[in-house]
Amino acid sequence: MLTDRANPQNSREYDPMDDPLADPDWQEPEAPAQKLSWLRLGFLVLVVAAVGAGGTAGVTHLRDTAGPTAKSWAVPYVDVTLTPTFEFQDPAVNPANDVALAFVVADPQDGCAPSWGGAYTPDEAAASLELDRRISQLRAAGGDIMLSVGGLINTELAVACTDQARLTDAYRQLVKRYELETLDLDIEGTAVADQPSLKRRAAALKELQAEQKAAGKTLDVWLTLPVSPDGLTADGLTAVRTTLEGGVSLRGVNVMTMDYGTESGSDPDMLELSTRALNATHKQLTDLYLRLGVQLTSPQVWSRIGATPMIGQNDVDAERFSVADARGLAEFAVDKGLGRVSMWSLNRDAPCRSTFTNVVVHSNTCSGVSQEALAFSQVFVGLPGGSVGDSGRDSVVIPAQAATADDPATSPYPVWRLTAQYVRGYKVVWHGVVYEAKWASQGADPTAAGDAAGPNPWSVIGPVGPNETAPPPNPIATGVTDQWNPETVYARGDRVLFNGLPYQSRWSTTGDAPSTEYPISPDDPWAPLFTVPGEPVTN
Numbered sequence: 001m002l003t004d005r006a007n008p009q010n011s012r013e014y015d016p017m018d019d020p021l022a023d024p025d026w027q028e029p030e031a032p033a034q035k036l037s038w039l040r041l042g043f044l045v046l047v048v049a050a051v052g053a054g055g056t057a058g059v060t061h062l063r064d065t066a067g068p069t070a071k072s073w074a075v076p077y078v079d080v081t082l083t084p085t086f087e088f089q090d091p092a093v094n095p096a097n098d099v100a101l102a103f104v105v106a107d108p109q110d111g112c113a114p115s116w117g118g119a120y121t122p123d124e125a126a127a128s129l130e131l132d133r134r135i136s137q138l139r140a141a142g143g144d145i146m147l148s149v150g151g152l153i154n155t156e157l158a159v160a161c162t163d164q165a166r167l168t169d170a171y172r173q174l175v176k177r178y179e180l181e182t183l184d185l186d187i188e189g190t191a192v193a194d195q196p197s198l199k200r201r202a203a204a205l206k207e208l209q210a211e212q213k214a215a216g217k218t219l220d221v222w223l224t225l226p227v228s229p230d231g232l233t234a235d236g237l238t239a240v241r242t243t244l245e246g247g248v249s250l251r252g253v254n255v256m257t258m259d260y261g262t263e264s265g266s267d268p269d270m271l272e273l274s275t276r277a278l279n280a281t282h283k284q285l286t287d288l289y290l291r292l293g294v295q296l297t298s299p300q301v302w303s304r305i306g307a308t309p310m311i312g313q314n315d316v317d318a319e320r321f322s323v324a325d326a327r328g329l330a331e332f333a334v335d336k337g338l339g340r341v342s343m344w345s346l347n348r349d350a351p352c353r354s355t356f357t358n359v360v361v362h363s364n365t366c367s368g369v370s371q372e373a374l375a376f377s378q379v380f381v382g383l384p385g386g387s388v389g390d391s392g393r394d395s396v397v398i399p400a401q402a403a404t405a406d407d408p409a410t411s412p413y414p415v416w417r418l419t420a421q422y423v424r425g426y427k428v429v430w431h432g433v434v435y436e437a438k439w440a441s442q443g444a445d446p447t448a449a450g451d452a453a454g455p456n457p458w459s460v461i462g463p464v465g466p467n468e469t470a471p472p473p474n475p476i477a478t479g480v481t482d483q484w485n486p487e488t489v490y491a492r493g494d495r496v497l498f499n500g501l502p503y504q505s506r507w508s509t510t511g512d513a514p515s516t517e518y519p520i521s522p523d524d525p526w527a528p529l530f531t532v533p534g535e536p537v538t539n
Contacts, residue, residue, distance in 0.1 A: 072333040073385035075146055076377065077102050077308070077345040081117035082364055085129055086347045089137040095374060095381045099138070100184055100342055101131075102148035104157075104174060111160030114170050118154045122177055135178065147174055148224070150186035158201035159191050168204040175208060175219060184254070186224040193235040195242065202246025209249055220251040222306060222340070227255035229273045231280030234451040241288060241449050244398050252339045254306030255281050257329075262318045270321045271328040274309060278332070281305055287460050291447045293399040293431055295463050299337050306340030307333065311348055311376045312367025317360045320369050326379040333383060341380055349376045404431040412468050413534035414518040418443055421521060425536025427461065434461040470533075477502045477529035486511050495529065502529035 077100045078088045088094045088101075107113040107121065116125045126132040135145055149171075150156035161167040174180060183205075191197060205221055212219040223243060225236040232240070232255065240253055257274035286301050296304075307329060309321045326343075333341050343349075345364075350373045352366035361368035367376070406415040411429040419442070422428070426437045428446065435446040441457035450456030480495045480502040489510045490496070496503055498514040503526040514526035519535065 072330075072338045072383040073098070073340045074342075074380040074383040075100050075340060076343045076349075076380065077148065079345050079347045079364065080125070080129065080131065081119055082347050084365075087134070088346060089134040089141070089143075091141065093374075094346055095377050096346065097143045097381075098146065099143070099346065100146045100148050101135075102184075102345075103151040103154070103186065104147060104149045105151065105154035106157050106160035108154075111155065112157070112163055112166035112170055114149075114157060114174055122173070132177075144181070145178065146182040146184050146222075147178055147180055148184040148186050149174070150188065150191065150224075152188040156185075156187065156191055156197070156201075158197040158204070159194055162196075162200070164200055164203060167200055168207050171204050171208055172211075175212070181218055182220040182222065182251070184222045184224055187236075187239055188226060192225065192233070192239055195238075198239055198242040199246060202243045202248050205243075206247040221248055222252050222254050223250065224254040224256065224306075224308065226259075227257060227277045227281060229260060229276040229280070231277060231284045237284055237288060238449050238451065240285070241292070244288075244292060247398075249396075250304070252304040252306055253281065253285060254308055254340055254342065256310075256344075257307050258310035258319070258321070258344070259315050260319060262316055264318050266318050268319055270309070270314075270319060271325040271332075274307065274321075274325070274329060275332055278305060278307055278336075278338070282336075289396070290433055290460050290463065293404055293433070294396050296396070302336045303339040305338055306342060307338060308342040308344060310344045312369040312371070313361055313363075315362070322369055323371050323375045323379065326376050330379050330383060340385075341383055343376055343380060346377065349374050406430065406432065406464075409470055410468055411464060411470055414532060416446055417517060418445075419521075420517070420519055422457075422519065423536060426519060427534035428458075429464055432464050434464060435459065436461050473501055473528075473530040473532045475502055475530040477504075480529065484514060486513065496526075498526075503527065504529055 074096060075098045076096050078086050078094075080086075080101050080103075086093070088099050103117060104114050105116075105118050107115040108118050113121070115121055116129075116131070120128060122131075138145065157170050158167055161170060171183070175183070185201065185205075187198075205219075209219045209221070221243075223240060225232060225239060227233075227236070231237075232253075240250070243250055255277060257277055260268065260273050260277075262268040262273075282298070282301050282305060285304065286296065286298070289296050289301070309326070309329060311321055311326065313320050329341065332338070347365055348363065348367050349371075350366045351371050352361050352363060352368055406429050408415055413427040413429050413434060416428040416430040416435070421442045422437045422440065424437055424439050428435055428437075430446045433446070435458040438457050438459050444457050446456070446458035446460075448456050477495070480497055482496050484496040484498040484503070487510075490505045490508065492505055492507050494505045496505075496514070499516060501514075501516075503514040506525055506527050509525035512525045514528075515521070515524045518532045520526070520528050
């Protein structure tokens, strides 16, 4: 969780209780050329020279090894309302080309009006912080901004504003005033599980993206969410799903690789915890998109993931993200093709003036660890990715689930039924995807999100192929020749053929045709003397 201890209204204190079908024609877009002004280029040459051969080799390695998927975009956060004001437009203190300005929240006096940190209206920020002017200067030098809305402290607009039209207009004001091409929604704390606000936010973003598209412009949307070494929380994953199902074209999910809750006195490997969290997030998003009817390749998923470490001392006393960890994360980002790498924050990328042995230093203006000034920025600025608004990104449309009709004749396993009783290991097809039951269930939609209180009993196996057909059932009884007759009274144990398949009666019955809907219910008077694909193997 990101922290602002200098300004209590922005403080993001740590609380230990806070707790699709493969497209064969898809090609990973070439890494867009990084916008870098001659002024910034000259400054970077001086900076790299200053850090010596080690720093130069690190940056050169990242650029030289950047393959077609290695296009990570460096976009550090700037705490806009923090005192002293961080001059992000000045290349002497900010080597980054693009920055994420944080945080826009609901105005304390009007929940449907945007404010900077609850302290400044946009007009007041322009006057008191020279914010608009500094943004213009950054852009004139070849850079750009992404706006971050939300955070842990204060109230995000969609949470405070229940008027859908006014909420949409609040986001619209930000997009127009700051000429935004990328919007970052930082959702933390109780807001992650606030379903009404998630739906309002998605509806507003969908409308704004449509407006921008009609005007020949784009609006990329990132969700920034908490993460653990095991990945996104159930609520976090639901937030992503709600956004996608709400019609938002989601650029990616940026996870906060920080504040893992490590016990005091331990010495955690922050790089290892972070890469574990990212790998787990990759698996979760792969699964989620597939449940929504879209299969993404592994590089496509990685390009939709971002990482944001808290540089230096984290809010958790035992956790410190070092410059060496930053180098490791940068290499991981290039190797995997992460869509984005941010850091909290540029304000903190400096050594503290005074250090004390065995004393944990929490500060918003220094990192609290041993480093040279701008050491973290110098690592991440070497990432070879694109900048705000670069084109060439493939968009994914989440299909309406009802639009995917499952044909039993082309499904390798039985089509899922609401009333069927499934046992562990049973495989079904639903909306073009194969699922396997993790435990016995009835009535649980395989595509449902699930949560900690009611986890989904189905695991994703993969999509149904374009040329698949339904394998025939496998009879386990021979010698059955009598055809079922609706007029015959059958006793328990009688055997018949129905549609060419053998059945045995469970009790006396007449007029009840054997079922051809699988799995056949134990309450049906006819037990199948055959197996169908998808049934678990029993000994």
